[in-house]
Amino acid sequence: MSTDSAPATKVDLEILPTQHPLGDAERAQRMQSPGFGRVFTEHMVAISYSADRGGWLRGQLKPYAPITLDPAAMVLHYGQAIFEGFKAYRQPDGRIKTFRPEANAHRFNSSARRLAMPEMPVGLFVGCVDALIRQDRGWVPAAVGESLYIRPLMFATEAALGVRSSRDYDFLVIASPAGAYFPQGVKPVTVWISEDFVRAAPGGTGAAKFAGNYAASLLAQMNAAAEGCAQVVWLDAVHRRYVEEMGGMNIFFVYQEGGRTVMVTPELTGTLLPGITRDSIIQLARDFGYAAEERKVTFDEWRSAVRDGRMTEAFACGTAAVITPIGAVKSREGTFAIHNNETGPVAARFREALLNIQHGLAPDTHGWMHDVL
Ligand SMILES: *Cc1c(COP(=O)(O)O)cnc(C)c1O
Numbered sequence: 420m421s422t423d424s425a426p427a428t429k430v431d432l433e434i435l436p437t438q439h440p441l442g443d444a445e446r447a448q449r450m451q452s453p454g455f456g457r458v459f460t461e462h463m464v465a466i467s468y469s470a471d472r473g474g475w476l477r478g479q480l481k482p483y484a485p486i487t488l489d490p491a492a493m494v495l496h497y498g499q500a501i502f503e504g505f506k507a508y509r510q511p512d513g514r515i516k517t518f519r520p521e522a523n524a525h526r527f528n529s530s531a532r533r534l535a536m537p538e539m540p541v542g543l544f545v546g547c548v549d550a551l552i553r554q555d556r557g558w559v560p561a562a563v564g565e566s567l568y569i570r571p572l573m574f575a576t577e578a579a580l581g582v583r584s585s586r587d588y589d590f591l592v593i594a595s596p597a598g599a600y601f602p603q604g605v606k607p608v609t610v611w612i613s614e615d616f617v618r619a620a621p622g623g624t625g626a627a628k629f630a631g632n633y634a635a636s637l638l639a640q641m642n643a644a645a646e647g648c649a650q651v652v653w654l655d656a657v658h659r660r661y662v663e664e665m666g667g668m669n670i671f672f673v674y675q676e677g678g679r680t681v682m683v684t685p686e687l688t689g690t691l692l693p694g695i696t697r698d699s700i701i702q703l704a705r706d707f708g709y710a711a712e713e714r715k716v717t718f719d720e721w722r723s724a725v726r727d728g729r730m731t732e733a734f735a736c737g738t739a740a741v742i743t744p745i746g747a748v749k750s751r752e753g754t755f756a757i758h759n760n761e762t763g764p765v766a767a768r769f770r771e772a773l774l775n776i777q778h779g780l781a782p783d784t785h786g787w788m789h790d791v792l
Contacts, residue, residue, distance in 0.1 A: 430478075430546030436554065437461050437482040446557055453596045455739060456568065459483050460555035460594045464547040467576075468537050470586040475539065480550050483593065489578035493585040499575035500630035501530040504738050505695070506566040506597070507552050507791060509559050510779035515552060516788040517569070518777050520545045522695045527571060530627035535584035536573060544571065545789070551592050552791045563778050564599035568739070574630075600740040605762050605770065607746025608735075610665055611643035612718060613651045614751060618664065618690075620656035625663075625690035632692075633667070640666065648749055650735070655690065660717045663690060668735035668743065669697035672716060673765045674724065675731050679710060680765060686713040696736040696773070702785060703772055721748070725757050732763035742770040 441449075441461060449458050465486075466478030494500050503523045507515050524544035531538050548569055552559065559567040571592045575585030616639040619625020624632055636651070643651040652670070655661040663685055664670060669692070674681040682704040687693050704711040724730035725748075733745040746760035757763075775781035776788070 430543055430550060432464065432466075432547060432550055433477060433479045433481075434550075434554075435479055435481040443557070450558065450560060450596050452602075453598050455597055455600065456570075456595050458596055460551075460558040460567070460596070462551060462554045463594075464551050464590075464592040466543075466547065466590045468573075468588040468590065470537075474537065475543065475590075478547060478590075480547070480554055486589070486591075488576065491578035491580060493575035493577050493579060496580060497575070497582060498631050499534050499536055499585055499588075500572065501527065501534055501536065501574075502570060502572040502628055502630065503527045503530075504628075505569050506738060506777070507559050507569060507594075508566050508777045508779070509561040512779075514779075514790070515556060515559050515792045516777075516779065516790055517548065517552070518789075519695050519699070519787050520548060520569075520789050522698070523571075526628065526693065526695070527573075530629060531573065533624060533627040534629055536575070536588060539573075539590060548592055549791050551594055555594060556792055558594065558596050560596055560598075562599070563774060563780070564601075566597050566777075568595045568597040570595065597739075605742070605744065605767070607744040607758075607760055607762055608649035609647065609747040609749055609754075610650045610652045610745055611646045611648035612748065612750035613639045613642070613653055614659065615639070615642070617656040617659075618653040621688070621690060623656075623690065626687070626692060628692065636666070646749055650743075652748070654718060655688075660719070661685065661715045662718055662721060664692065665735040665743075665745070667692075668737035668740070669694040670733065670735050670745075671697075671700060672721065672724070672730055673732035673734075673763065674729050676729065680707075681710040681712060682765075683712045683714060683716060685716055688715075694737055696738060696741065699773065699785075699787065700736055700769055703769060706784070707768070707772075718750070722755060725755055730757070732758050732765050734763075734766040734769075736769075741773055742766050 524541040528538040577585040577587040650666040653663045672683040744762045
């Protein structure tokens with residue numbers, strides 16, 4: 420059963436459209452090859468929270484513009500900042516749908532709880548995203564693999580230097596047209612096993628989409644790049660043995676056991692980010708008749724299972740790139756290739772199945788798609 424497709428409640432926003440809308444030609448030019456996260460639409464949603472004024476205040480849908488912050492704003496000093504990421508897709512008939520937005524709203528609230536920030540009603544979260552997409556509907560690309568990336572965020576705005584949780588917050592939603600992540604076709608990446616740094620420790624913030632997790636990952640990502648690798652693979656903080664994630668994506672391992680395909684993904688121990696793509700792949704695996712297991716996988720198991728031919732593929736998954744095959748794994752002890760450093764059939768099958776559901780080219784049997792327009 421899916422709880423993802425409840426209809427959005429109407430939200431009460433003050434609507435302040437831009438006085439200088441872009442012409443179609445100018446917008447088309449900006450959407451030509453947008454890449455990822457560099458071009459933004461013409462509007463944004465802004466809602467403030469004030470503990471002293473009773474919670475969430477009436478928000479605005481207004482022109483996209485820089486914001487002002489007091490230099491003492493608590494986010495700049497103590498880092499209370501969380502975010503979400505999901506996408507809107509153009510359907511074959513021209514309508515627009517988002518993928519599992521209520522799941523993102525629930526995850527946003529669990530991130531908020533961990534960072535001692537206020538939760539937001541799920542209907543308000545989804546409803547104001549819908550309002551922004553409707554306003555900026557001309558910015559939703561049409562081609563398969565293209566989408567409008569939605570980025571909700573919340574941060575502490577109270578001007579005060581005492582260390583405690585802020586009493587004031589701003590919630591914003593911005594949107595960015597996203598081109599095909601792999602314009603030249605899906606290419607496997609080489610990954611670097613990080614032995615010097617960890618992403619998250621038990622009891623820490625690893626399960627929250629918390630800005631500080633990403634700040635803490637950047638040096639390891641630079642080390643990976645210096646090793647000629649596209650991404651870093653994180654091991655658990657305690658034993659430094661169990662594989663947790665790849666960069667900002669979850670990981671799947673594909674085993675062939677006695678004629679059966681078994682999908683294995685690291686279990687959610689509290690240090691992993693519970694990806695919505697990860698959850699969707701587990702459900703699709705069962706639809707395909709594959710087994711799906713959530714359990715611990717050591718780096719040693721990864722290497723030996725590839726060597727004996729039991730593990731035939733590995734891939735990472737997340738909203739931005741959907742599925743990224745892992746072609747080679749590099750550590751201080753050396754490098755090994757997986758599936759001959761080519762995209763395997765299982766990764767390709769999941770990628771196509773997800774994109775087809777998202778773009779309305781296959782039936783949405785789990786009720787994952789949410790109607791926006
Ligand atoms: C966002 C994120 C993911 C993937 O989550 P999706 O909901 O599938 O996009 C995985 N790991 C980390 C660390 C993330 O930030």
